Amino acid sequence: MNNPDHTIESLSLRIARGETTVRAVTDAALDAAEKLNDTLNAFLQIDRAGATRRADELSAPQSVGDAPRALVGVPIAVKDNICVRGLQASCGSRILANYHPPYDATVIERLSAAGAVIIGKTNCDEFAMGSSNENSAFGPVRNPWDTARVPGGSSGGSAATVAARIVPVALGSETGGSVRQPASLCGIVGVKPTYGRVSRYGLVAFGSSLDQVSVFGLTVRDAAAVLGVIAGRDPHDATTADVPVPDYAAELDTEGARGARIGVPRALFGDGLDDEVRRSVEQSIEAYRDLGAEIVDVELPHAKYSIAVYYIIATAEASANLARFDGVRYGHRTEEARTLSEMYRRTRDEGFGAEVKRRIMLGTYVLSSGYYDAYYRKAQQVRTLIKKDFLDALAQCDAILTPTTPTPAFLLGEKTDDPLAMYLSDIYTCTANLAGIPGIAVPCGLSSTGLPIGFQLLGRHWGEATLFRLAHAYERAQPFTARPPLIATSED
Amino acid sequence: MKENWEAVIGLEIHAQLSTETKIFCGCATSFGDEPNANTCPVCLGLPGALPVLNNHVVDLGARAALSLALHINEESVFSRKNYFYPDLPKGYQISQFDRPFSERGVLEVMTATRDEAGHVREWRPMTVRITRMHLEEDAGKNVHEGLPDTDRYSYVDLNRAGTPLAEIVTEPDFRSSWEAYDYVNHVRRALQWVGASDADMEKGNLRCEANVSVRRKSEEQFGTKVELKNLNSVRFMQRAIEYEIDRQIKLIESGGRVTQETRLWDDRAGETRVMRSKEEAHDYRYFPEPDLQPLVVTPEFIESVRAAMPELPEARRRRFMQDYELSYNDAAQLTSEIALANYYELTAKAASNPRGASNWIRSELLRELEAADVAVADSPVKPEELGALVRIIDEGGISGKQGKEVLIEMFATGKTAAAIVEERGLAQVSDTGEIEGVIAEVLAANPPQVAQYRAGKEGLFGFFVGQVMKASKGKANPKLVNELLKKKLSES
Numbered sequence: 001m002n003n004p005d006h007t008i009e010s011l012s013l014r015i016a017r018g019e020t021t022v023r024a025v026t027d028a029a030l031d032a033a034e035k036l037n038d039t040l041n042a043f044l045q046i047d048r049a050g051a052t053r054r055a056d057e058l059s060a061p062q063s064v065g066d067a068p069r070a071l072v073g074v075p076i077a078v079k080d081n082i083c084v085r086g087l088q089a090s091c092g093s094r095i096l097a098n099y100h101p102p103y104d105a106t107v108i109e110r111l112s113a114a115g116a117v118i119i120g121k122t123n124c125d126e127f128a129m130g131s132s133n134e135n136s137a138f139g140p141v142r143n144p145w146d147t148a149r150v151p152g153g154s155s156g157g158s159a160a161t162v163a164a165r166i167v168p169v170a171l172g173s174e175t176g177g178s179v180r181q182p183a184s185l186c187g188i189v190g191v192k193p194t195y196g197r198v199s200r201y202g203l204v205a206f207g208s209s210l211d212q213v214s215v216f217g218l219t220v221r222d223a224a225a226v227l228g229v230i231a232g233r234d235p236h237d238a239t240t241a242d243v244p245v246p247d248y249a250a251e252l253d254t255e256g257a258r259g260a261r262i263g264v265p266r267a268l269f270g271d272g273l274d275d276e277v278r279r280s281v282e283q284s285i286e287a288y289r290d291l292g293a294e295i296v297d298v299e300l301p302h303a304k305y306s307i308a309v310y311y312i313i314a315t316a317e318a319s320a321n322l323a324r325f326d327g328v329r330y331g332h333r334t335e336e337a338r339t340l341s342e343m344y345r346r347t348r349d350e351g352f353g354a355e356v357k358r359r360i361m362l363g364t365y366v367l368s369s370g371y372y373d374a375y376y377r378k379a380q381q382v383r384t385l386i387k388k389d390f391l392d393a394l395a396q397c398d399a400i401l402t403p404t405t406p407t408p409a410f411l412l413g414e415k416t417d418d419p420l421a422m423y424l425s426d427i428y429t430c431t432a433n434l435a436g437i438p439g440i441a442v443p444c445g446l447s448s449t450g451l452p453i454g455f456q457l458l459g460r461h462w463g464e465a466t467l468f469r470l471a472h473a474y475e476r477a478q479p480f481t482a483r484p485p486l487i488a489t490s491e492d
Numbered sequence: 493m494k495e496n497w498e499a500v501i502g503l504e505i506h507a508q509l510s511t512e513t514k515i516f517c518g519c520a521t522s523f524g525d526e527p528n529a530n531t532c533p534v535c536l537g538l539p540g541a542l543p544v545l546n547n548h549v550v551d552l553g554a555r556a557a558l559s560l561a562l563h564i565n566e567e568s569v570f571s572r573k574n575y576f577y578p579d580l581p582k583g584y585q586i587s588q589f590d591r592p593f594s595e596r597g598v599l600e601v602m603t604a605t606r607d608e609a610g611h612v613r614e615w616r617p618m619t620v621r622i623t624r625m626h627l628e629e630d631a632g633k634n635v636h637e638g639l640p641d642t643d644r645y646s647y648v649d650l651n652r653a654g655t656p657l658a659e660i661v662t663e664p665d666f667r668s669s670w671e672a673y674d675y676v677n678h679v680r681r682a683l684q685w686v687g688a689s690d691a692d693m694e695k696g697n698l699r700c701e702a703n704v705s706v707r708r709k710s711e712e713q714f715g716t717k718v719e720l721k722n723l724n725s726v727r728f729m730q731r732a733i734e735y736e737i738d739r740q741i742k743l744i745e746s747g748g749r750v751t752q753e754t755r756l757w758d759d760r761a762g763e764t765r766v767m768r769s770k771e772e773a774h775d776y777r778y779f780p781e782p783d784l785q786p787l788v789v790t791p792e793f794i795e796s797v798r799a800a801m802p803e804l805p806e807a808r809r810r811r812f813m814q815d816y817e818l819s820y821n822d823a824a825q826l827t828s829e830i831a832l833a834n835y836y837e838l839t840a841k842a843a844s845n846p847r848g849a850s851n852w853i854r855s856e857l858l859r860e861l862e863a864a865d866v867a868v869a870d871s872p873v874k875p876e877e878l879g880a881l882v883r884i885i886d887e888g889g890i891s892g893k894q895g896k897e898v899l900i901e902m903f904a905t906g907k908t909a910a911a912i913v914e915e916r917g918l919a920q921v922s923d924t925g926e927i928e929g930v931i932a933e934v935l936a937a938n939p940p941q942v943a944q945y946r947a948g949k950e951g952l953f954g955f956f957v958g959q960v961m962k963a964s965k966g967k968a969n970p971k972l973v974n975e976l977l978k979k980k981l982s983e984s
Contacts, residue, residue, distance in 0.1 A: 083540045096539070103533050105540060204539040209782035238544050238784050317782055320572050323583020324537045328648060344576055367574070367777035376779060 006168045008074050008222045015073050022073030022117070026055035029075035029119050032166040039486065040142050042151075042160040044080050045088050046120040051075070054117045070229050072115030077161040077170040080121040081128055082213065083202040084108050087118070091204050092126040092136040092154075095325045095332045095351025105202020106237065107171065107213050107230040114229045119167055122157030126353045127322065128178055128206045130154045131425035134416055135355045142412070143186060144484035145451055149409040152182030152425075155216070159186040162216045165487055169226045170216045175207045176310050177404075177429020179214035180441035180456055184404035187443040187452030187480065189471070191215050191223045192429075194461050195436035196241040198227070199234030205321040207314035208239075210433040220442070220472040224248035227464065246465045257473040258292035260466075262457075263397030265300045272424065274407040280445040280453040281403045287478050288401070293470075298393040298400060302385045303431050307423055309386065310430040312366050312379035319363030325351060358419065387435040390458070394437075399457040399470055402428050404441040408451035432458050440467045443480040450485070499737045500705045500714055501666035505679055507658045507689040508630070508697035509552040514654035515629050516543030516586065521656075523695060527635070527649040535654035537581030542783050545570075549656040550789065553593055553627050554797040556658050556688035559804060560679065562597035562625050567788050570627075570781040575774050578648050579632040587659075588626035589778040593787065597622035600806065602824070603674040610670075615820060620675055621663040627787075630655040658689070664703065664714065669733035676700060676726050685805050685830045693725050700729050705750070706740045715740070716750040720764060722757050732757035736764050808833055816846035825854055831869040842879020845886055852882055856896060860903045873902045881909035888969050890918050920969040924976065927960070927968050931980050934959045945981055953977070 014020045033046050058073055078084060081091040083101035085108075090096045104112070111118070125135040133141040133156030141156040143149040144164040151160045155172025159182035162170050172179040174192040183190025192214045203213050213230065217223030231245045264285060269278055289295055327333035327347030334346035352360070366375035393400055405425060415422040432439040441456045459467045514521055517534035533541035557564050571589035599620045604612040632653035636646050660679060666672045680698060683689040691698040700723045705715035720736060723729035735757075740750050755764035803811070805827045812823040812833075826836045832853075840849040857878060861871060881902065885895045890913055898912045905912075913919055934956060935942050945952045960973050 081540075089539065091539070099539070101533075101538060101540065103538070103541075200540075201542050202540040205783075207782075236544060237542050239542075239782070316779060319777075320574050320582075320584050320779070323574060323576065324539070324581060326576060326578075326583060328578045329536065329581060330538070340578070364777065367779055369775045369777070372777075372779075 006165045007219050008071065008168050008217075008225055011074060011168065012072065022058045023052065023055045025073050026051050026075055026117050026119070029117075029167055032164070033077075033119055033161065036164055036166060036486075039147060040144060040160050040164060041139050042122055042141050042157040042164070042166070043077070043120045044090060044092070044123050044138055044157070047087055047118060050086065051117050051119050058115055058117070069113070069115035070225060071111065074116045074169065075119045075167045076111060076116045076226075077119050077122050077158055077167045078108070079124050079155050079158050079170070079172045081124060081173055081204040081206075082107065082171055083204070084118060084121070087121055089121070089204065090138070091128070092124045092138060093325075093351065093353070093356070094137045095348070096330075097137070097332065099331050101202070103202065105213075106199035106234045108202065110230050111171075111226075116229075122155070122161060122170065124157055124172075125154035125178075126356050127204065127318070128154040128173055128175055128211075129318070129355050129359055131177075131181060131422050132410070132412075132415065133157065133182075134412065135353055137353055140412055143409045144486045145187065146409065146449075147486065149411055149451070150185070150414075152185035152405070152409065154178040154182075155214070156182050158216050159183055159188060159190070162186070162188050162218060163484055165218070165483075168218055169222050171226075171230075172214050172216055173203055173206075174212050174214045174429075174433060175210045175314055176433050177426045179216060180404050180429045180432075180439055180454075181425060183216055183441040184443070184454030184456070185409040185452065187446075187454070187482065187484070189217045189220050189223045189443070189475075190441040191217075191227060191464070191467070192432060192439045193227060193231060193464055194438045195433075196239050197231050197243070197245075197438070197462065197464065199230075199237040199240050201234055201236040205317075207317040207433075208321060209317060210310075210314055212433075220440070220468055220475050221249055221252055223440070224252065224464075224468045224472075231464075241462075243462050248465055248468050251465045251469055252472045255469065256291060257288055257470050260288075260293045260399070260470055261296055261397040262288050262293050262470070263296050263298035263393055263400040265298050265303065265393070265400060265402060267299065268303065268402050268428065272406050272427070273403060276447045277403050277405070277407060277453050280447075281401075281455045284442075284444045284455045284474065284478070285401060287474060288470075291473055291477055296397050298396060300386075300389045300393060300400075300431070302382060302389050305382050306386060306431045306434060307427055309379045309382045310426065310434060311362065311423060312375050313383060313434070315359045315363030316367050316376050317363070319360045319367065322352075322356065322360055327351075355419070383434050386431060390431070390435040390437055394458075394460045398466055399459045401455055401457055404428055404454040404456040408447045408449075408453055428456065437461055438464045438467055440464075440471050442471045442474060444474075444478065445480075446482055452480075452482075494738075494741060496709055497706050497737075497741050498709050499667055499669075499733075500664045500707060500717075501669075501672050501733060502664035502703040502717075503662045503666065503672055503675065504701040504703075505660040505676065506630075506699040507556065507660065507679075507683050507691055509549055509556065509627075509656040509658055509688055510690050510697075511546060511548045511552060511656055513546055513548075515546050515549050515627070515656035516654055519654065525651055527647070528651060530651045531653070535581065536650060537583075543586060543781075545784060545787065546656065549627060550787065551797065552656075552688045553625075553658055554789065554794060555686040555801060556660075556683055557594035557597075557625050558794075558798055558801060559682040559686040559688065560597050560622055560625065560660065561599050562594035562622055564594045564789060564794050565591065566791065567591070567786050568593045568626070569786050570784045571778045572781050573628075574777045577631070578646065579634050579650070579653070581632065581650060581653055585629060585631065586781050586784070587628035587778075591786075592624040592626035593658075594626070595622075595624040597625070599678070601675050601678045602806075603671050606670055615824075618665075618671060618674075620665050623661045623663055625658050625660045628657050628659060629653070630657050664705075669730045669737065672702060672733055673726055673730040676729065680726075681805055681828065686801050699723075700726075702729060702733050702736075704733055704736045704740070706737055706744070715744075716752050718750060718752070718764075719754040720757055721754060721767065724759075728757055728759050731759070731762070732764060735762065739764065802830060805830070805833070812836075816840060816850070818847065818850055822850050822854060826850060829868070831867065835868050835871070835875045838875035839879045839882070842876045843882035843886070845882055848882045848886060849879060852878060852895075852899070856899050860900065864903070872904075872906050873899065877902060877908055884909055884913065888920055888971060889913060890920055891970070894918050918967070920967055924972065927964070927972055927976055928980070930960055930963050930968065931956075931973075931976055934963060935980060942981070953981075956981070
């Protein structure tokens, strides 16, 4: 392995100096992906042919007048629920096992235009429904820090590829924490932008009012560089906003954390929080105090309803979003059906896994005649209160700091029989999706068993730049230098 | 037996708004193309695709709403209507539910009492309350015949999927099939008039459904309603409603009960048949469409649409009656379509004779247009030319009988009336001197008759007129001939 330093910054520098080439960087990423996939199962498709072709194109001299490209030669992995023309988009589901979309997602168009090289499509929980990656129809992803453990989910494959230093950055998607949670469990940075900041066009929908394409990186700067490329209004997505996108990377080195006010909701540090996680996050709070930040108490009185609200709204939307997988136009269709309704039932019974079925049924139920008011409407009302809690709290501080997950990575199979325990993995993260605010997960330590722990910062709508600045200040003061044992040995 | 009963009817009309492109994507709405030629990821419902509202739909929707006296809501909301069907690619239809685009219209519609054969006896105004008019997308089309292996397969054509529709729903305000008939015709004319829809039932861009129930005249409570579908023309609808009213009355009078169900009209058999019962009715699980923002229209926008709209047909009919002293029937005929009303006003102006213009258009021009199957707007005789013809006749240039022949030639050749009159040498002789000369000759040639006339046999006047006209080869202006003859014969 010839990538001693995996950041975008160092790659770009070495390519510019002629110390390496786009092709060499691409080959190294592909080699690492292929070599580690037996162990990690992080990729569902590795696109050696497409990636090397792209690398060669990028190696050709640029025409005069071409805009400088932010990510030239940067290898990137893409979650399998984001459409890349010519590659598969199974979404971790049997029902789309052989589905190849005929178009690029807007985020893919923007990454390609910036010169990024897509290495492959990453494993995930089926239709992004899960917190451990065990709901993939194509087998679970394993955590590079301990292959007996989950990488988190649903974007577990993307998290594992970055943690394993296969690629410096990867795209995932969030509906309730599916990037911040696995980032935390894999010891990397994960950023969920403000709802409407990044186009959802070409992201296969789960919970449309919650979904956002989100970014993994080894460093805050790398995550910021990728978000800067993909963010901004898209005429193909009516829910994107026409809000200017700042130059995130340029703002990283200003001010730091001095004078910032960081809010801590103490009520969220109680039951269910692992002691080591609590201690590590407390230390991060102290680190911010040392950096000159002011720590203030904030309250989020309705946060305790977030899991209930989340599982009503997300499943309701999912029940409609997944209706199109009916065997008529694309994807799996049952072999045996004599009537239309039998075709629908068998196709969906054969194509969907247990968790997806559970959520479709939940979502169908909460929208049903006679139940809508008690569930869906009520959940929307509480969602409004949760959002107001955050607006109120963020009026008193620049960012809110909480643990990202209640525990470090758990064992494969540990929670598969207990959906409710699994759902609680999202307890710290799903509030940001409900409120539509941005969040960033930052690694802050290791447990006694050598598993990563992270905290998250939540910010105001459109306030990603503030989160990057604060996260970067922490990262500089408290660099997270540990590497997964898997990589340490494989690089020896 | 029918005398003791009252029918209660409500109508739903689906009108296709005449945009060039679909409601949520840029695909063409053209009719009759190769199956699935006009499709893209959005209207195919591919995973990851998102709808974006076509602004032209809002413009035409506003015109339609204003033409039907509806109140336009400044904020309306799109909702998902969930059901499975192969022609519905997303498994839900994007429609509007609890917050429609427009609502609460009170419309005055002219309706006629008719005899058994359906001939109009007398027109009278009726008030129809329109509950709402909302915007939605159309579904595609399932094809079960005319293609290979249709014994085993059905086909889906999604060219129509995503075509913009306005659904117009009334209160149960109709008491007879003819009232419903007159209302639908009124709506068709209004939509065509303002350019919102072609409203052509044959092409399927206007579709109708009727809810029909009956009750004894003494009762206040509505009877159980039956929904009628497959009403492919306004006349079919009228017949289907008439049949259904009879069926329900007979059923109840023979001790039966009406069941709530959907029935299809079979025009060949002349009867309605059960399609589905209430037990099979769908729970559509409507919820707000998270992919689209609420549709906001400003009062300024509504006013700008109103200002750009033509004078509406009923107002124009009243004005024609008042300003041009036309009868109800004549004015109604001339306002049956906007092109005809415009044609009429231009002709009337050019002729300086509104009633004459009305007569010539209704009795002569329309017959020629119909025989040639040409639309008024494409008439080879322009209104200015028809007006000029009427003026020539009024001024005594040619007779009315000659005028009819001239019009036929104008229609066939596109020549002006003046040119034809000139070419054919039809111009009436209105030269007093010339006519006096002819009279003198006639009188000189018939001394006995002159003597008899002067002796009191005034019945001979017609004989002299005939002789003068004969001598002038029919060109002498009959009015002048009369005048001058009287004068000459009384001289002595």
